[in-house]
Structures are given as structure tokens and as C-alpha cells.
Amino acid sequence: MRHALALARRGLGNVWPNPAVGCVLVRCGAVVGRGWTQPGGRPHAEAMALAQAGEAARGATAYVTLEPCAHHGKTPPCAEALVRAGVARVVTALTDPDPRVAGRGHAILRPAGIEVAEGICEAEAREVQRGFLSRIQQGRPTLTLKLAASFDGRIATGSGESQWITGAPARRHVQALRLCHDAVMVGGETARADRPGLNLRGLGPVRQPVRIVVSTRPLPDLPAEGTGHGPLWQVAGRPEDFMVELGARGLTRVLCEGGGVLAASLLRAGLVDQLIGYSAGLVLGGDGRAGIGALGLARLADAPRFRLVETRRIGPDVMHRWLRD
Ligand SMILES: NC(=O)c1ccc[n+]([C@@H]2O[C@H](COP(=O)([O-])OP(=O)(O)OC[C@H]3O[C@@H](n4cnc5c(N)ncnc54)[C@H](OP(=O)(O)O)[C@@H]3O)[C@@H](O)[C@H]2O)c1
Numbered sequence: 001m002r003h004a005l006a007l008a009r010r011g012l013g014n015v016w017p018n019p020a021v022g023c024v025l026v027r028c029g030a031v032v033g034r035g036w037t038q039p040g041g042r043p044h045a046e047a048m049a050l051a052q053a054g055e056a057a058r059g060a061t062a063y064v065t066l067e068p069c070a071h072h073g074k075t076p077p078c079a080e081a082l083v084r085a086g087v088a089r090v091v092t093a094l095t096d097p098d099p100r101v102a103g104r105g106h107a108i109l110r111p112a113g114i115e116v117a118e119g120i121c122e123a124e125a126r127e128v129q130r131g132f133l134s135r136i137q138q139g140r141p142t143l144t145l146k147l148a149a150s151f152d153g154r155i156a157t158g159s160g161e162s163q164w165i166t167g168a169p170a171r172r173h174v175q176a177l178r179l180c181h182d183a184v185m186v187g188g189e190t191a192r193a194d195r196p197g198l199n200l201r202g203l204g205p206v207r208q209p210v211r212i213v214v215s216t217r218p219l220p221d222l223p224a225e226g227t228g229h230g231p232l233w234q235v236a237g238r239p240e241d242f243m244v245e246l247g248a249r250g251l252t253r254v255l256c257e258g259g260g261v262l263a264a265s266l267l268r269a270g271l272v273d274q275l276i277g278y279s280a281g282l283v284l285g286g287d288g289r290a291g292i293g294a295l296g297l298a299r300l301a302d303a304p305r306f307r308l309v310e311t312r313r314i315g316p317d318v319m320h321r322w323l324r325d
Helices: 002-009 045-057 078-084 104-112 122-128 130-138 168-179 188-194 239-248 260-268
Strands: 022-027 030-036 061-064 089-092 115-117 142-149 154-156 183-187 210-214 232-235 253-256 274-279 306-314 317-324
Touching: 002 022, 002 030, 002 045, 002 061, 002 122, 022 045, 030 045, 045 061, 045 078, 078 104, 104 115, 122 130, 130 142, 130 239, 142 154, 142 168, 142 260, 168 274, 168 306, 168 317, 183 188, 183 260, 188 210, 232 239, 253 260, 274 306
Parallel strands: 061 089, 089 115, 142 253, 142 274, 183 210, 183 253, 210 232
Antiparallel strands: 022 030, 022 061, 274 317, 306 317
């Protein structure tokens, strides 16, 4: 299942509105097929693994990170494909909360004589599926807030000089972060001041993330969709509302890259699920620009709290990742 989860991660940022799923087929102790959700969401992981295994799928065990689908969408149901292929046993990590599936996939397998084991590596699978689960269960994509800052949390000097606070390795890491998100979001002021590319560079043919600018005012000239840039969507209003709208449009994982006013309003609304910080070994002082705008907190108890899940040295900087409690 851990191998299947590693395959599933390949699809993150690439398969919305579908979940990123991995599948490994094992017969007599040997892997006979491997699959993961393909760009745009199909073929599904099971279809790819079954095609690779061919006749070797007969009598095999399928490890699938999410319950196989049961509905006739643009592709036939994967649960039926597993039955037809003669798989003997199916091991899944999570029940699919999508109301079109919700246990129906498992219910197709059992009466066909297939042994089913559920809930294997469930916690890891929940982490991989965080975006999809958020969209189905909360109606909005999961939101990561990224901040690259000095030791004291500043993103520019008082005069506005900000390039570069973190080193080239951390900036490459941000590219990897964009790769596993469906969309990259910035505030209107950042779009106007920096005209950021918000795209993936030097990574070959990849699905570019959707560019989201939160603004009520006209946008500056930003590169058109295609030619190395994803679609450009302008949203505005209350964060609670536009996040639901982004979920309805199919996004599962959104990365906010600032600025401080937008970041603060997302934090105030309790919409930030993950924080990723890059801290550099320089100090900009109280006259430097704060990475996050005012939150208006009177009591410590009201501060949004996060739990540390990862730290890593990246070149001369430190990356730290936190999840909402
Ligand atoms: N070094 C870094 O890592 C980094 C990263 C990002 C930004 N920056 C810098 O930060 C500066 C801009 O940041 P900022 O904090 O001033 O502005 P910002 O957060 O980028 O943008 C704020 C603007 O977003 C729009 N907005 C619309 N609806 C909103 C909502 N519900 N909640 C919040 N905002 C909403 C508003 O613009 P409208 O009036 O258009 O509606 C608002 O003025 C720039 O100088 C940029 O270079 C630095």
C-alpha cells in the first residue's frame, strides 16, 4: 500500500477534479501491474495497472489507495473492471466519500467473490487525499499558505527590496510545491506590484497550475493561458465564498503565495490548512515588511495554531511545514 501511495502522489496537482489514486497489482509476491491517475484525471489508476498486468491480473491482489469507483462516468467503473480481470483480493486505504461511490465500489467486489480489506494505511492515505477529501466533505479545496521570510518573519526591507531572501534551492523547492497543487493564488496588490508568473518552469511538459488573483479591481497585463501558463481566474468577495466557488470549479489543492493582506484574511477566516515556511539566516528588523498582515488578535488563545509535521534544511535555509490542529 505504501508503494501505491507513492504512485498516487505522482498525480497531485495534475488530476483535479479527480482524486490522485495509486494501484499496485501483486501476484505470487511479484508486482505485475502499477498505475496512477493520469493527467486530467483519467485513465484511473486501476485501469492503468490492469492494462499493464494483462492476464497476470487473474488471481492477483490489488492494493488501491481509494475505494474503486462504482459509477459510470466518462470511464466504466473500476470496481467492475477488477471483477472482470479476475482479481482475487482488493486492499483499500480509504472509502471514497464521493456520494456516487461511498461504499458502492466495495459492494460490487464482495458479491463477486473478491476478498476485500479496508482501511490499510488510512492515515497516510488521508494526507495524500487531503485536497479531494476537503472538496467533497467541506466543499472547498485544501489551502496551503507559503511564506519565504527572514529569521524574523519579514519578506522585504522597509524600502521594499525582497530579491532574494531565500536561496536558489528553496526557490526550486517552491516550484515543486506548485507542481503538487492545482492552483496558485495571490492577492491583487501582489499581482499589480510583481506581475508574478505563477507557473512551473524548466520541468518539461506539465499541467500548469491555475492562476488565481483575488481582486475586485482590473488586473494588470498577465501572460495569456497556454505558452507555459495555466488558466487565469479572478475571484473576490469573502474568502469563505470564493473558496467554495473554487471547490465547485473542481480545484482540490490551492497554494497561496501572498501577499500579507490576503494571507491574513484567509487566516482570519480559518481557511488555512497547511503552512509552509522557508526561513533564511538574515534579520530585517521591525522596519522590514511583515509577511502576514494584521490579524487583530487581543488574546493568544485566539491565534490560529498549527502542529509541526516536517522540518528540512534546504541549501542555506530551513523549510518547516505545519498542519492545522
Ligand atoms: N517576498 C515575498 O515572498 C512576497 C510574496 C507576496 C507578495 N509580496 C509583496 O507584498 C506586496 C503586496 O502584498 P499586500 O499584502 O499589500 O497585498 P495582497 O495581499 O497581495 O493583495 C491584497 C488585495 O487583494 C484584494 N482582495 C480582494 N478580496 C480580498 C479578500 N477577500 N481578502 C483579501 N484581499 C482581497 C484587494 O485588492 P483589490 O483592491 O484589487 O480588491 C486587496 O487590496 C507586494 O509589494 C509584493 O511584492 C512579497
